[in-house]
Amino acid sequence: MSISNLIVHEIQKHEGERKAILIARPNENPVDSQAEALSAQVTNLFNRSGMNTGRFANPQGSDEGSQLPGLLYKHFKDNDFADFAAFTKDCAAEYLKHLESVEEAEGGLLWFNHYELHDTHFLYIVMLKRKKGIGLGADLSLSQIEQIEMEKLHMALRINLTAWQSGDEGRYIAFRFGRAPKFESEYFTHFIGCDEPKAAAKETRKLVDLTSAFCQAEGIPSKQANEFKKVVSEHCQSKAEEREPLEIKDIASQVESRFSVEQANKFLEIADSDSFKMEKEIFVEKAALKKLTRLSGSSRALTLSFDSELLGESIKFDADSGTLVIKDLPKSLLKQLQAVSD
Structure with a gap:
């Protein structure tokens, strides 16, 4: 991962109040060892269970709905942000509007990270919280300090900028709420402007059921079915580890190589049926794969x-x-x- 831009802004708002205040950092944070360590921690937490995926309802922005895609369309050109600090300040101000509509919600630190991985550009927008801690001074004296809470993520968003900019019809948005209450997850979803979000775990379970339904419909012998399910599981797990979406046509290719073209077409037909209505690509959640290879x-x-x-x-x-x-x-x-x- 190569970090291109990084900045943190703060939104101050107390629970039970409507008013929120944006404290915007005027320029980008330096990309040093501490920034890289924080980025690695966020990525590790982000890729745990509970992922949702989707795409923008208005990819190029509009006067109605979320303003995030419009801000991206304005500021992100040729794989670069002309003024990352200005873009993130506008985003933070938009986030503040959604936050103020929820009296129970609290503020926090908005962390923006634009990075490149395998020639693909991504943007993280993450809500971090402060927590109290105990520090030890040079004279071994104890004192209370404030630090960033990194045991869990509250709310986090990752956009595949390359896929979004190319007009990809896939699910280029991934986001998670951690243990955020419903009122927080709702305003965060509105801020994102995500079209029909899907839970990765639910989509993975649908794939597991689809694989079993295909084997049963085609009358595939038990031993061959188990071998096929194991191949599907291994392919899914490799995609999960690479943090890449799984394309359903890749599984159909596995069907074709092991069985026939006709059965590959049958697999896709079942996937597209009213019983499943599988997306063309999904993000895989490892824990939901167990039923493929275990009873x-x-x-x-x-x-x-x-x-x-x-x-x-x-x-x-x-x-x-x-x-x-x-x-x-x-x-x-x-x-x-x-x-x-x-």
Whole structure:
């Protein structure tokens, strides 16, 4: 990641008040080791679970709705911001308008970071909060200090500027709320101006269900189906690690290489059906992939989970009686069973 521009502004607003004050930094923050460390921490927190994705409702801006795309259209040209400080000040002033409409909301630090990764330009807009801490002076005396809270992100937005500027129809916006209450997530969504936001976890679960539905509709034997699901899972995980969207046509290509062109077309047909209506590309959430390669279930007294490839091998299922027969038990469980049976 190569940071091009970085600046922090502050919005002061107390809970229970409408009035907010913008304290704008006049020029950019230096891109030093501390800025790079903060950027790395934000990126790590941002890529955890709870992602939402979307695109601008008005990509080039308009008088109505969010003014963010219009500000980008005005200030971002040829992969560069002519005046990053001016752009972010305008953005912060627009953010303040949305914040003032919510009495319960509080202010914080607005962190803007324009960076380049693999010839692609991105913009972070992140709401950071201050917190109290204890500092230790040179004479080993203790004192109370203020620092940036980095255990969690409150609200954060990342825009793929390159995709947006090229008119890409994909979901070039990614954002998350952390544990922000609903009234905060709503004003932040209005500030972004995102068209039909989608939760990455929900979209990933739809892909998992789509893969299973395809295997069932085509009558693919259990062993082949499990192998295919494992390939899909690995492909999805690599995209998640690279922080890139997954294109549904890539999964169709996997179908074609393993089965046939006709079945690849069938996969896309199911994906586009009323039952799924999959987007052309989605952001993957790793935790939601588990059902692709594992079977699990629980009740108040029992929890059971195992790799799906074991079904038909060391685990046999009798559909008529609804029972499982499990061989090759884990040694630790086997010892416990032997101990209680003595």
